[in-house]
Amino acid sequence: xxxxxxxxxxxxxxxxxxxxxxxxxxxxxxxxxxxxxxxxxxxxxxxxxxxxxxxxxxxxxxxxxxxxxxxxxxxxxxxxxxxxxxxxxxxxxxxxxxxxxxxxxxxxxxx
Amino acid sequence: xxxxxxxxxxxxxxxxxxxxxxxxxxxxxxxxxxxxxxxxxxxxxxxxxxxxxxxxxxxxxxxxxxxxxxxxxxxxxxxxxxxxxxxxxxxxxxxxxxxxxxxxxxxx
Numbered sequence: 001x002x003x004x005x006x007x008x009x010x011x012x013x014x015x016x017x018x019x020x021x022x023x024x025x026x027x028x029x030x031x032x033x034x035x036x037x038x039x040x041x042x043x044x045x046x047x048x049x050x051x052x053x054x055x056x057x058x059x060x061x062x063x064x065x066x067x068x069x070x071x072x073x074x075x076x077x078x079x080x081x082x083x084x085x086x087x088x089x090x091x092x093x094x095x096x097x098x099x100x101x102x103x104x105x106x107x108x109x110x111x
Numbered sequence: 112x113x114x115x116x117x118x119x120x121x122x123x124x125x126x127x128x129x130x131x132x133x134x135x136x137x138x139x140x141x142x143x144x145x146x147x148x149x150x151x152x153x154x155x156x157x158x159x160x161x162x163x164x165x166x167x168x169x170x171x172x173x174x175x176x177x178x179x180x181x182x183x184x185x186x187x188x189x190x191x192x193x194x195x196x197x198x199x200x201x202x203x204x205x206x207x208x209x210x211x212x213x214x215x216x217x218x219x
Contacts, residue, residue: 033206042198042211043155050205058206090154099145099200100207102154 006091006103013081013110021076021106023091031094032074036087081110117199117210128189132213134182134199143202146184148195189217
């Protein structure tokens with residue numbers, strides 16, 4: 001039982017490059033989320049999805065896009081990476097009022 | 112004002128001590144509440160849910176006061192392995208909002 005799997009675990013990008021972070025969950029959860037975590041800032045919601053084919057903006061969506069073509073996958077895209085997007089990215093999934101299950105995170109550095 | 116505010120910490124306590132963390136939230140429509148634990152360079156993991164009547168899980172006790180919009184976590188008989196950052200989490204209708212976390216270090 002893998003839970004929530006994020007790939008890649010680490011990445012270094014040059015400013016202006018693009019990349020996609022993949023999140024996959026095997027718990028049949030409806031809700032999926034992408035957060036970023038920066039020192040002293042706590043976790044901030046980037047985008048989320050309440051079901052297959054749906055996405056919505058969170059607190060800090062600028063510079064990111066997402067897609068949820070299949071229920072088990074939630075993709076986070078950076079079209080043109082900026083140094084301000086250097087962060088640790090966590091994907092999470094849940095059902096209704098239960099707590100989140102998190103992936104192990106992706107450490108992204110933009111130089 | 113942040114939606115979820117926690118004690119800034121850090122808390123440095125000796126083994127065996129009792130330590131309490133506090134958290135306030137601003138959205139009175141919040142539906143459910145949790146404490147998460149996050150170890151250094153790891154993902155947050157659910158420690159316990161918080162119920163209106165209060166609840167215990169071994170050495171951990173969580174309390175919720177809806178009228179004051181206040182949540183607490185009490186850790187008794189602290190262990191070295193309790194050293195971590197503790198996140199207060201409040202669930203709205205669509206997503207969960209996180210406090211910035213309180214860092215706890217338990218020393219021998």
